Amino acid sequence: MxxxxxxxxxxxxxxxxxxxxxxxxxxxxxEPTTAPREALAASAAPRALGLGGDTSCVWGSPDCNLCSxxxxxxxxxxxxxxxxxxxxxxxxxxxxxxxxxxxxxxxxxxxxxxxxxxxxxxxxxxxxxxxxxxxxxxxxxxxxxxxxxxxxxxxxxxxxxxxxxxxxxxxxxxxxxxxxxxxxxxxxxxxxxxxxxxxxxxxxxxxxxxxxxxxxxxxxxxxxxxxxxxxxxxxxxxxxxxxxxxxxxxxxxxxxxxxxxxxxxxxxxxxxxxxxxxxxxxxxxxxxxxxxxxxxxxxxxxxxxxxxxxxxxxxxxxxxxxxxxxxxxxxxxxxxxxxxxxxxxxxxxxxxxxxxxxxxxxxxxxxxxxxxxxxxxxxxxxxxxxxxxxxxxRGVWADTRCRTDIGHAYVDFYDDSNFSDRGFIFDYSDQGLKNWARFDDVDRFNDKTSSVRWCIPPGYRVRLYDDSNYKGSSRDLVGDGALHEANLNSKAWGFNDKVSSARWLNE
CATH class of the missing domain: 2.115.10 (Tachylectin-2; Chain A)
Known part of the structure; x- marks a missing residue:
C-alpha cells in the first residue's frame, strides 16, 4: 500500500x-488503488495496419492531436x-x-x-x-x-x-x-x-x-x-x-x-x-x-x-x-x-x-x-x-489570423537578406513590451535588418526608420491582409542594415 x-x-x-x-x-x-493495466505479455506477429493517422480531430479533443x-x-x-x-x-x-x-x-x-x-x-x-x-x-x-x-x-x-x-x-x-x-x-x-x-x-x-x-x-x-x-x-x-x-x-x-x-x-x-x-x-x-x-x-x-x-x-x-x-x-x-x-x-x-x-x-x-x-x-x-x-x-508565417485581425499582425525581422540567421518578431500585441524607438534596446538589433516578412490587415502599416526615436528616412510595410516578404538589400528597397526604430500606424 x-x-x-x-x-x-x-x-x-x-x-x-x-x-x-x-x-x-x-x-x-x-499509485492508483486499482493496478494500472499492463500490456499483453505475448507479442503478435507484425501486422499490416494499412492505416493512416486520424484527421478528424478538432481543437480541444481529449484523446487526439490535430493534423497538419x-x-x-x-x-x-x-x-x-x-x-x-x-x-x-x-x-x-x-x-x-x-x-x-x-x-x-x-x-x-x-x-x-x-x-x-x-x-x-x-x-x-x-x-x-x-x-x-x-x-x-x-x-x-x-x-x-x-x-x-x-x-x-x-x-x-x-x-x-x-x-x-x-x-x-x-x-x-x-x-x-x-x-x-x-x-x-x-x-x-x-x-x-x-x-x-x-x-x-x-x-x-x-x-x-x-x-x-x-x-x-x-x-x-x-x-x-x-x-x-x-x-x-x-x-x-x-x-x-x-x-x-x-x-x-x-x-x-x-x-x-x-x-x-x-x-x-x-x-x-x-x-x-x-x-x-x-x-x-x-x-x-x-x-x-x-x-x-x-x-x-x-x-x-x-x-x-x-x-x-x-x-x-x-x-x-x-x-x-x-x-x-x-x-x-x-x-x-x-x-x-x-x-x-x-x-x-x-x-x-x-x-x-x-x-x-x-x-x-x-x-x-x-x-x-x-x-x-x-x-x-x-x-x-x-x-x-x-x-x-x-x-x-514556429513557422516562418507566424500567425494565420493576421490577415483580418490586427491583434495577430506581425513583422518578422531577419539579420540576413535571404530570410535567415537571427532576428526578432514585432507583434502588434506586444508592441509595448520592447523599446521599439531604439533597436539597440531590442536584442541589440540596431542596423541589422536585411529582410522582413509581414502580415498586416488593411488599415494598418508598420513604418521603419533609419534613425532611433522614429527619425530619418523611412519605409512603410503596408497592410492588405496578404503575406509579404522583402529583401531590404534589393535595389527596390535600398534599406539594408538601416532599421533603427519602427512603429505601428493606423491609416
Whole structure:
C-alpha cells in the first residue's frame, strides 16, 4: 500500500488554484488503488495496419492531436531561430543541473485548459523526487496558437536576461513511482500523456497519464518494454480510432511497436499488443541518430503519419553541438518502415547564451491553425532567477489570423537578406513590451535588418526608420491582409542594415 504524501502550497503561490481541485494542500500523484493495466505479455506477429493517422480531430479533443496539411513543407518552414520563453519553479525544488545526470528530458503542450499547460519530464534521483512537472503558462494566450515570448521588457535589452512573469510556473509534479527515476522523451495525444520511464527495478516502461479529468493524475496503464531501457515514447491515434505507440530503447536504436486493442484507452478490456519491432539497421548508414525525443504528426491531406526526431548533430553532417530536427515518413503497410525525408538545423540562441538544447527536452505541437510548433528546453534551471529556459520554434508565417485581425499582425525581422540567421518578431500585441524607438534596446538589433516578412490587415502599416526615436528616412510595410516578404538589400528597397526604430500606424 502506498501512503499519500501531501505537499502544501499557498493559494497565492498556486497559479492554477482555479483549475486544480483543491486549495490548501496538494495531494501527490500516487499509485492508483486499482493496478494500472499492463500490456499483453505475448507479442503478435507484425501486422499490416494499412492505416493512416486520424484527421478528424478538432481543437480541444481529449484523446487526439490535430493534423497538419503538407507536413514536409511545414517542417521545412520552421523558423530556424525561435522565441524565448521561461517559467518559474513554483513551490518545487526541481533538482536539475547542467552538467549533471538530473536534467530535463522531454516537453509536451497539452490541449486541455486552452492549451496553456506544458508537461516536462526529467531524471531525478533525489529521495521523494519527481519524473515530471506540470507548468501553467498563465500569462500566455488561451487560443492554442504560439505562445509568443514571455521574456520581453522595455528596460532590458536582451530577452536572455529577462525573467518570465511570476504566474508562469510549475504547479504540480509527477513523483517517481516504483523506483523508476528517469522520465524520457514523451508525447501527448490530446491530454493523454505517454511518459517513458527507466532506471527502475524492472524493464523499461511507458506510463499513461490522463490530464483531462485531473491535473494531478496517476498512471492508468503501463506498457512494458523488452529491455531495461525506455528513452522515448511516440503516441498517435490511427484513422480507425485505435492508437499506435512506440517505445524507444536506448538512444531509440530499437523501436517496439504497440497497438491498442480498443478505441477507448480506459476500457477494462484494452490491451497494448506488441505488433512489431524496428531497428536502426533497417535504414542506410547516416539516416538515423541517437534521438532524445520522437513525436508523431499526421498530414491532413492524405492521413500520412510522420515522425519528428530531435537531437544534437546532423546525421551525415553538422557539428555535434548543433541542434537538429529530422523528419521521417512512417509506412504501416506490413512491417513498420521509416523513410528519412528532411532535416532542419535549428538555433537555440540569438545574441546570447543557449536558451535550449535538443539533447535535452523537445516536443512537437499542432494548434488550431494547423501549423507546427516545436518546443525545446534547456537541461537545467539556469535562466534569470533560477527559472527554466525554453524556445518556441514556429513557422516562418507566424500567425494565420493576421490577415483580418490586427491583434495577430506581425513583422518578422531577419539579420540576413535571404530570410535567415537571427532576428526578432514585432507583434502588434506586444508592441509595448520592447523599446521599439531604439533597436539597440531590442536584442541589440540596431542596423541589422536585411529582410522582413509581414502580415498586416488593411488599415494598418508598420513604418521603419533609419534613425532611433522614429527619425530619418523611412519605409512603410503596408497592410492588405496578404503575406509579404522583402529583401531590404534589393535595389527596390535600398534599406539594408538601416532599421533603427519602427512603429505601428493606423491609416
Amino acid at each position: 502506498h501512503s499519500i504524501q501531501r505537499r502544501c502550497v499557498s493559494a497565492m503561490t498556486l497559479s492554477l488554484a482555479g483549475l486544480l481541485m483543491f486549495a490548501g494542500c496538494e495531494p501527490e500523484v500516487r 496539411p503538407d507536413v514536409p513543407l511545414r517542417f521545412q518552414e520552421l523558423r530556424d531561430h525561435g522565441e524565448v520563453l521561461g517559467f518559474h519553479p513554483g513551490p518545487f525544488n526541481l533538482n536539475v543541473a547542467y552538467p549533471g545526470a538530473n536534467h530535463w528530458q522531454g516537453i509536451q503542450r497539452l490541449s486541455t485548459h486552452s492549451g496553456r499547460l506544458l508537461v516536462l519530464s526529467k531524471r531525478d534521483d533525489a529521495p521523494g523526487g519527481n519524473v515530471g512537472h506540470l507548468v501553467h503558462m498563465a500569462s500566455r494566450n488561451g487560443e492554442g496558437g504560439r505562445f509568443r515570448s514571455n521574456r520581453l521588457s522595455p528596460s532590458i535589452k536582451e530577452p536572455e536576461d529577462t525573467a518570465p512573469p511570476g504566474a508562469d510556473a510549475a504547479v504540480a509534479a509527477l513523483p517517481v513511482l516504483d523506483g523508476y527515476r528517469h522520465g524520457g522523451g514523451m508525447q501527448a495525444v490530446g491530454s493523454i500523456l505517454a511518459l517513458p520511464m527507466e532506471e527502475g527495478p524492472g524493464p523499461g516502461r511507458i506510463a499513461l497519464y490522463d490530464y483531462n479529468h485531473s491535473l494531478t493524475p496517476s498512471p492508468f496503464a503501463f506498457v512494458h518494454g523488452e529491455t531495461a531501457t525506455a528513452g522515448t515514447a511516440s503516441f498517435t491515434k490511427l484513422s480507425d480510432g485505435h492508437f499506435l505507440l512506440l517505445l524507444g530503447q536506448v538512444d531509440a536504436n530499437t523501436l517496439e511497436v504497440f497497438r491498442s486493442s480498443e478505441t477507448d484507452l480506459h476500457s477494462a478490456t484494452n490491451q497494448w499488443v506488441r505488433i512489431d519491432r524496428w531497428r536502426k539497421s533497417e535504414l542506410p548508414d547516416g539516416q538515423w541518430g541517437a534521438f532524445q525525443n520522437l513525436n508523431f504528426v499526421t498530414d491532413c491531406n492524405d492521413s500520412q503519419i510522420y515522425l519528428v526526431g530531435t537531437r544534437l548533430g546532423g546525421l551525415r553532417w553538422g557539428a555535434v553541438s548543433d541542434d537538429y530536427a529530422h523528419l521521417y515518413r512512417v509506412h504501416l503497410d506490413g512491417h513498420l518502415r521509416l523513410e528519412h525525408v528532411a532535416s532542419r538545423h535549428l538555433y537555440c540562441s540569438n545574441d546570447g547564451s543557449r536558451q535550449c538544447n535538443l539533447d535535452a527536452g523537445a516536443g512537437l505541437f499542432v494548434g488550431p491553425d494547423r501549423g507546427l510548433i516545436l518546443y525545446g528546453t534547456e537541461h537545467a534551471d539556469d535562466g534569470p532567477g533560477s527559472t527554466v529556459k525554453l524556445v518556441e520554434f
